[in-house]
Amino acid sequence: MDSAAVVGTGLIGTSIALALRGRGVATYLIDTDQEAARVAAGLGAGIAGPPRGPVDLAVLAVPPQQVAAALKEHQLRGLADDFTDAASVKEPPQLEAARLGCDLARFVGGHPMGGREQSGPLAARDDLFHGRPWVLTPSALTRPQTLERAERLAELCGARPVVMAHAEHDRAVALTSHTPHLVSTLLAARLLHGERSQLGLAGQGLQDVTRLAGGSAELWTDILGSNAVAVADVLADFAHDVDDAVEVLRGLSTAREPEQRRTHLEALSTVLVRGVQGRARLPARGGTGAPSTSTAYAAAPRGA
Amino acid sequence: MDSAAVVGTGLIGTSIALALRGRGVATYLIDTDQEAARVAAGLGAGIAGPPRGPVDLAVLAVPPQQVAAALKEHQLRGLADDFTDAASVKEPPQLEAARLGCDLARFVGGHPMGGREQSGPLAARDDLFHGRPWVLTPSALTRPQTLERAERLAELCGARPVVMAHAEHDRAVALTSHTPHLVSTLLAARLLHGERSQLGLAGQGLQDVTRLAGGSAELWTDILGSNAVAVADVLADFAHDVDDAVEVLRGLSTAREPEQRRTHLEALSTVLVRGVQGRARLPARGGTGAPSTSTAYAAAPRGA
Structure with missing residues (x-):
């Protein structure tokens, strides 16, 4: 070329x-x-x-x-x-x-x-x-x-x-990029309901999980709007998981019997263990599915 | 001392x-x-x-x-x-x-x-x-x-x-730490449903938003279980926002009239703008609500 x-x-x-x-x-x-x-x-x-x-x-x-x-x-x-x-x-x-x-x-x-x-x-x-x-x-x-x-x-x-294939790509990025962007955004938007004294306690973890929310609203309206079907599918599954987690937490806060409480704690533990397992499936930096040899990458980008 | x-x-x-x-x-x-x-x-x-x-x-x-x-x-x-x-x-x-x-x-x-x-x-x-x-x-x-x-x-x-006050603290960390941890975890757990070829496309953004999910499942079961009421309240509000976003995306993917589509895109844009605004409310690093002068912090921690 x-x-x-x-x-x-x-x-x-x-x-x-x-x-x-x-x-x-x-x-x-x-x-x-x-x-x-x-x-x-x-x-x-x-x-x-x-x-x-x-x-x-x-x-x-x-x-x-x-x-x-x-x-x-x-x-x-x-x-x-x-x-x-x-x-x-x-x-x-x-x-x-x-x-x-x-x-x-x-x-x-x-x-x-x-x-x-x-x-x-x-x-x-x-x-x-x-x-x-x-x-x-x-x-x-x-x-x-x-x-x-x-x-x-x-x-x-x-x-x-x-x-x-086109649709295969669009489903893949719905899972790995577009839904994470929207989830990060929805979580960041929740902070509009927080008191200043509450937000003063925020640390690096909240910075990380809401970082994507700082992207261009205009560009991301275009991206998410263009991939609406695939993102809606992933986000609906995620919404279901969130609802389940709310139920577990509500169950924990109302449980009277130790046995009930133990059951809910086990369900909560399962959620957390699955999160650890899901994160472990992510490719090493460089996105190759294997450790990247590109040192140039280590300092640089974030997925679009 | x-x-x-x-x-x-x-x-x-x-x-x-x-x-x-x-x-x-x-x-x-x-x-x-x-x-x-x-x-x-x-x-x-x-x-x-x-x-x-x-x-x-x-x-x-x-x-x-x-x-x-x-x-x-x-x-x-x-x-x-x-x-x-x-x-x-x-x-x-x-x-x-x-x-x-x-x-x-x-x-x-x-x-x-x-x-x-x-x-x-x-x-x-x-x-x-x-x-x-x-x-x-x-x-x-x-x-x-x-x-x-x-x-x-x-x-x-x-x-x-x-x-x-005790309860004031517990509500504040539910918003700024515990719910973000759980959301990061639930998103990471979704990756268990992804194909390897899909996960190969993951970039730094997904690494960031799921980073908290890598924490100790045992410790976090204890933390979230201990703060179940406050976390359930924040997570339920978040769940409502997620459901709304699913509706907007579904609406976009089925809209036949340009006018309908425009309405849904405006709703989507509002979500993204609110995310940008929410993130902007986070204190600068150091968590003081003002730029930190601690250079030691810049290289170090993440909120528990």
Whole structure:
């Protein structure tokens, strides 16, 4: 791959562009906010503005609900031979792109699994995706060369390409990213009901569990809205578990007999043990399912 | 304060003892597991075994359900003039201590708001409570000198004494610590239902939001069981919010009219904005409600 274009020079797009520039790929930066593209260019992420002729691959680093329209627009303009995107949801943009009559042979959905709390080009890092999975979701129409170029893009960014079906990806991120984001958000919103003296006791644990809630409300409305079915399924199962836990705690607080109390404590203990077991299933840092060798990652990202 | 005893040489007890030793207080280490007391002594936390005569203050650093029995036992033995504890729940141990006929004039409940993921004496740090609140819950019976000694203990550990009523403390930690722990645990337990290929996509965000779930299931069964009423109240409110979010997502996935969809997206956006606002209410690190000047804290603890 000799040349690329990045459409959308926020955190993700600029990080991709920085990585490509670092590997010698001629990279063009396009954003509806031209100032953002110039900032990215100033960081060394490439050249602000469109190329003269088509580049090899264009990456649409825009929110999920804008992917299909951006694909349509830039295919019509002949921005690139092949196209991919970087959105956190894969099935709805694909369906919308089909509806808009995009050239689906030259498009493959993509989702680099990296991110940070901060947003915008100034938060970008060329190692944001080092050692991380980069999901690619070819459709039946995607031509092999398009998939190969997207795989090459992932590798140039130090990521590990992982091919999945659209719906499979969307269910996976509903479990591992979108529902956790929403749960963190709902818990943080509960703090609006706390007294200042109560919140003064908060420690690092509460900081950790609510960290995701600090993300962009606008972007996450788009992401969660785009993946509503899959997130609703996971969140409904979670809601059921929460209701059960409330029952156990209510049972404990009203239990009169030691035997009753013991039964409820055992149920509570089971919940806590299952939490320990669930957490133990998480891959080691780097998300490879095995300990990562990427030291660059250890200091950096958080999953988008 | 010239002399102290720490009963229970786990993470919290040993950290307190290390801080006291660092300030020149003669400190005795007592644990039903004598090996744990010897390990703590080997770390420089004090002398393993009981003192010859009563020390000024004994700290009962045992789980909530063991505090009252430990107070009874060590008051009978004459371990110290005054007693405090370090448990995460304050009202039930106080009530149980009254039931057991302890000398409540010479006891004040305490809760140093610091901790780490790891447990045991080897994880202890003399700066674990630096810049953190240390809640003290005197009863109507507590004599002034006992409270003063406990305040001095907190200060010797670099913490900030905060006097609260028992129930007020228990409601505050239900919101800021216990419910977040349980929510993190319930979310982590959901991962037991995920495929390995799904979990491979997990990133730093999921690590953060489930970090508390990695805590000791045994200790947390005790803590949550001891504070069941207050936690159930907060968790029930949270459950209501989760149910509402499921409804919004279901509505989004079935909405046929753009107007319907817009209404649901606005509701979703409100949830996310409230999360951002709730998180913004958290005190800066150090838990003081203002930016902490304690650089020692920045690298260290997580709330228990």
